Amino acid sequence: xxxxxxxxxxxxxxxxxxxxxxxxxxxxxxxxxxxxxxxxxxxxxxxxxxxxxxxxxxxxxxxxxxxxxxxxxxxxxxxxxxxxxxxxxxxxxxxxxxxxxxxxxxxxxx
Numbered sequence: 001x002x003x004x005x006x007x008x009x010x011x012x013x014x015x016x017x018x019x020x021x022x023x024x025x026x027x028x029x030x031x032x033x034x035x036x037x038x039x040x041x042x043x044x045x046x047x048x049x050x051x052x053x054x055x056x057x058x059x060x061x062x063x064x065x066x067x068x069x070x071x072x073x074x075x076x077x078x079x080x081x082x083x084x085x086x087x088x089x090x091x092x093x094x095x096x097x098x099x100x101x102x103x104x105x106x107x108x109x110x
Contacts, residue, residue, distance in 0.1 A: 002038060009048060009058055012040055016049055070104040079108045 004012070012030060019025040023042045031039040040048075052058055075098070082094055091109070095102045 002040070004040065006059055008034070012045060012048055013052060013058070016045060021049075070100055071108055075100060076108055079105065083109070 011033065012026070015026045015029050015033075016023070019029065023045050026045055027039060027042050030045075034040070078098060079094070079100070082089070082098060089097075091102055091105055095105045098105065100108070
């Protein structure tokens with residue numbers, strides 16, 4: 001998927017309104033500006049126009065940062081201590097006791 005810059009999105013809207021809301025004509029003109037393979041599709045033009053009309057915002061929301069990892073030094077130390085104390089405890093039980101998901105616990109135990 002192509003991510004358009006702020007200037008490119010502005011250009012898309014300009015073409016849309018210059019062509020009086022005719023999406024097909026807008027896309028044709030954008031193909032000459034952006035190139036055949038880089039031009040936005042008609043559904044993207046409709047999406048962008050709808051988004052701007054509803055929110056009044058042309059810039060994209062910043063993407064979320066990656067969620068914090070569970071593999072912190074404290075959790076790794078706590079799991080290591082738990083394994084030393086009771087090595088026969090199952091991963092399922094240990095995850096319940098430590099309030100860490102089974103998947104994360106398995107990653108720590110590797």
